[in-house]
Amino acid sequence: MLTILLLAIQTLNAQPGRFGLPACDGPDQQLASRTAFTLCHSNSRRVPVWTAYQLTSDMLDASSAPRRHFRRDPDLASSASDADYRNSGFHRSHLVPARDLASSPNALRESYYLSNAVPQLPELNMSAWRKIENDIRKLAAHSDMLIILTGTLFDCDIIQHIGPNQIAVPCATFKVAIAIRGKTKFAYAVILANERSASRQNVSVREVEQRSGLNFFSALTSLEQEALESTALPLR
Numbered sequence: 001m002l003t004i005l006l007l008a009i010q011t012l013n014a015q016p017g018r019f020g021l022p023a024c025d026g027p028d029q030q031l032a033s034r035t036a037f038t039l040c041h042s043n044s045r046r047v048p049v050w051t052a053y054q055l056t057s058d059m060l061d062a063s064s065a066p067r068r069h070f071r072r073d074p075d076l077a078s079s080a081s082d083a084d085y086r087n088s089g090f091h092r093s094h095l096v097p098a099r100d101l102a103s104s105p106n107a108l109r110e111s112y113y114l115s116n117a118v119p120q121l122p123e124l125n126m127s128a129w130r131k132i133e134n135d136i137r138k139l140a141a142h143s144d145m146l147i148i149l150t151g152t153l154f155d156c157d158i159i160q161h162i163g164p165n166q167i168a169v170p171c172a173t174f175k176v177a178i179a180i181r182g183k184t185k186f187a188y189a190v191i192l193a194n195e196r197s198a199s200r201q202n203v204s205v206r207e208v209e210q211r212s213g214l215n216f217f218s219a220l221t222s223l224e225q226e227a228l229e230s231t232a233l234p235l236r
Helices: 004-015 105-111 123-143 207-211 222-229
Strands: 029-033 037-042 047-055 091-094 117-120 145-153 172-181 184-193
Touching: 004 172, 029 145, 037 105, 047 117, 047 123, 091 123, 117 123, 117 172, 123 145, 145 207, 172 207, 184 207, 184 222
Parallel strands: none
Antiparallel strands: 029 037, 037 047, 047 145, 091 117, 145 172, 172 184
């Protein structure tokens, strides 16, 4: 009985699309399903377009995640390799944090595929981005369930590339989250520019949609989308 319950929890946590996921139908895009998250990968830029996963308070019991080495994604021919980041001046920054998946060894291993990483300045990865991840966990601790979408923005004039495979460096990264508390939904969005001394911008989901070209929560009614996506709630 316990085994069945655990399998049911794992299945639930691996279904982040209950409110609708953004499209992944571009000519260079590839959708991949993992144990506990879904990702849309750009085969031309060789970084994720977006990732999505579900986070519940019971997944926060693991206080830390064993560090692993990032490695090439065996399922994606266009995956970045470790050599692309070596001496680049950029960190391999998780989109789906390893710590959030620490309760599942297989999910943790998959979080270290380079298809779940983007080039991010070290001072951001170790500070502002980590703080955003921690604030997301605090939000999950006080919610019945949280769905988090994380992605990349390339709306700058010049896009930098690193490594032998020419990995595109995003201009910014974003997180969009929808929290469920009882029968009420709340939406949050934050953008962090990939620039030195950058600080988070608490924005509306609609602004992320406009900058990314993605459509979030398409399974909700238009009235629900309007109510959730038009207001910028502070993530703290």
